[in-house]
Amino acid sequence: MAKIAKTTQSAIAAYEAGRREPTVPVLQRMLEATGHNLLIAFEADENVYRIADLARDIRETPSKNSQRRLRLVFEFLRDINESQQLSLRFAVEPMATGDRRFDALLAAITEDSCVRGGVAPPSWVFANKRFLDEAWWVSNLKSARAQALVNTPASFRRRGVMIDRHDLVAV
Numbered sequence: 001m002a003k004i005a006k007t008t009q010s011a012i013a014a015y016e017a018g019r020r021e022p023t024v025p026v027l028q029r030m031l032e033a034t035g036h037n038l039l040i041a042f043e044a045d046e047n048v049y050r051i052a053d054l055a056r057d058i059r060e061t062p063s064k065n066s067q068r069r070l071r072l073v074f075e076f077l078r079d080i081n082e083s084q085q086l087s088l089r090f091a092v093e094p095m096a097t098g099d100r101r102f103d104a105l106l107a108a109i110t111e112d113s114c115v116r117g118g119v120a121p122p123s124w125v126f127a128n129k130r131f132l133d134e135a136w137w138v139s140n141l142k143s144a145r146a147q148a149l150v151n152t153p154a155s156f157r158r159r160g161v162m163i164d165r166h167d168l169v170a171v
Contacts, residue, residue, distance in 0.1 A: 001030065001033045001034065004029075004032075004033035005026065005029040005030040005032070005033040006029055007022075007026055007029070007030070011026075012030070015030075024038070024040075048085060048088055048089065049076065049079060049089075050088070050089050050090070050091075050092055050094075051076070051089060051090050051092070051094050051106055051109070051110055052092040052093070052094040052095070054072060054073065054076045054094065054106065055094030055095055055096075055097050055102075055103075055106055056094075056095065057072050058072055058073075058097040058098075058099070058102050058106075059095065059096070059097045059098050063098065063099060069099075069102060070138070073102075073105065073106075073109070076109075077109065077168060080109075080113055081169070086113055086114055086117040086119045087114075087119055089113075090110045090113070090114060090121070090122055091122060093122070093124035094106055096129070100129070100132060101132065101136045101161070103129060103130055104130055104131055104132045104136070104159040104160060104161050105136075105138075105156075105159075105161050106130075107124070107125040107126075107127075107130035107131075107155075107159060108125075108153075108155045108156040108158075108159045108161050109168075110122065110125050111125045111155040112153050112155040112156065112168075115155065130159060131158070131159045131160065132159055132160030132161065133160070134160060135160045135161075135162050136160055136161055136162060137162045138161065138162060138163040138167075139163070139164075139167070144164060144167075145162070147164040147166070148162040148163055148164045148167075149162070150164075151164045151165045151166060152164065152165070153165050153168070
């Protein structure tokens with residue numbers, strides 16, 4: 001096997017004993033020597049709910065059900081406030097939700113969370129399609145609008161998403 005795998009018998013013995021780990025090319029040659037192929041697959045960790053997953057869930061929720069869509073957003077916010085995996089949560093650009101307001105909201109959440117977590121925001125948050133032409137007041141309550149006018153974080157305000165910082169943190 002060592003000869004076919006183009007390595008030494010002592011290296012094979014070290015791998016078998018657990019004293020060394022083969023590189024991927026050596027492992028591939030060893031497997032080929034035994035009549036096997038090395039397949040490496042990558043799949044998302046289902047235990048990590050990413051912004052891309054949130055976008056999918058919003059897209060799959062009927063557009064007339066804005067309350068459910070916002071509930072999904074607030075559940076995500078609660079989850080990331082307890083998380084240390086910010087880069088992982090936001091690395092993959094989410095597909096469009098079918099509602100520009102929510103696309104802007106997801107970009108604002110991403111930028112704000114990254115900045116507060118000391119992580120560089122991913123470049124996708126700065127795409128023009130992630131900004132609204134008119135302000136979207138997330139709450140229709142007059143008192144909430146007044147609070148949002150004063151307390152909307154910069155990453156949200158710049159995108160036209162008007163929501164009180166306290167609503168983002170107290171979810």
